[in-house]
Amino acid sequence: MFLNKKTLFAAFTAVAITGCASTANTEQQEMITNLESSLSESTILTEKTQSELATSKATLAANEQKISALSSDLAKSQAALKAAIAASEKNSATEHRTDKTKVTHADDKTILGQAEWVYVSTAKENFKGRIDTGAATSSINAVDMERFERDGQKWVRFNLAHSEGEKADVIEAKIIRIAKIIQSSKPGVENERPVVKLHVRIGDVAHLTEFTLTNRLHMEYPVLIGRSFMRDVILVDVSKEYSFPKFQASAEK
Incomplete structure (x- = not known):
């Protein structure tokens, strides 16, 4: 068991x-x-x-x-x-x-810019010119001015050179009148400036015109062209400059 x-x-x-x-x-x-x-x-x-x-x-x-x-x-x-x-x-x-x-001509008139080359026949040189419709008479740089008489008439001799080292262009011209200029900076004070006639050319426009002689050495342009030169033959486009090249003396008639 x-x-x-x-x-x-x-x-x-x-x-x-x-x-x-x-x-x-x-x-x-x-x-x-x-x-x-x-x-x-x-x-x-x-x-x-x-x-x-x-x-x-x-x-x-x-x-x-x-x-x-x-x-x-x-x-x-x-x-x-x-x-x-x-x-x-x-x-x-x-x-x-x-x-x-x-475009240099319109309505039988020559169109100039605000600045052009101005050929002065007596000096046989081109100079920078400011075209100024606000000026009645043209003016040109004149330094070392010397007045003298010739054949009983008043003449002036001056140097047209505009900068140092530039060729001295001595010009002799008969004085046709004396301009009295009142300076804006000196009220009441008058300056006498000789006025002569010079033959100049701008582009295809050439003729005798009156120039007031003044020292412009401190200015950019030795020549200023006024309305007396432009009258009836010239229009001005202020947007232009030097529309015409320098005039060559050999091409002058």
Whole structure:
């Protein structure tokens, strides 16, 4: 009887151990299955992510190529636009200069600019002249003036040079009258200035005209042309300068 009980206990223990082992194996198998499933899912996810990353890289590369092409086209367009603007400005400037120098006559009158070359026949030289419609009489630079008599008439000798080192153009001319000039800076004070007649030429206009002699060394223009020279034959366009070239003495008739 005792042996039977021991036998039964042993058998029960063996069955219990076998059951526990079976249970442990089942749990392990489930864990392995779950791990394999998770690994498979991770692998699929990784492959999907890598595929999406490759697609993104390809899209980015394509976009970079498009941006590069657009940048190149933009640079070409900007260069073309810049060249077109420069050409337009050049043409406009050329047309502007042409318009200003081409028209030199209107209604049988010569059109002068605000400054022109003035050829003084006695000196056989060209001088810069200011064309001033506000001045009644012309004036010319005269330094080292010396009055004297010749054949019972009053004459004056003066130097027309306008700057240091310039050739001294000594001119002698008969005094036709004395002009009394009132200076605006000194009210009531009069200055006497000799007036002479000189033959001058501007462009195609040439004749004798009166000049008041005065020291103009402090002024930009040694010659000022007033209305007495321009009357009836000249129009003035103040937007122009030096419409006519220097007159050549050899061409003077």
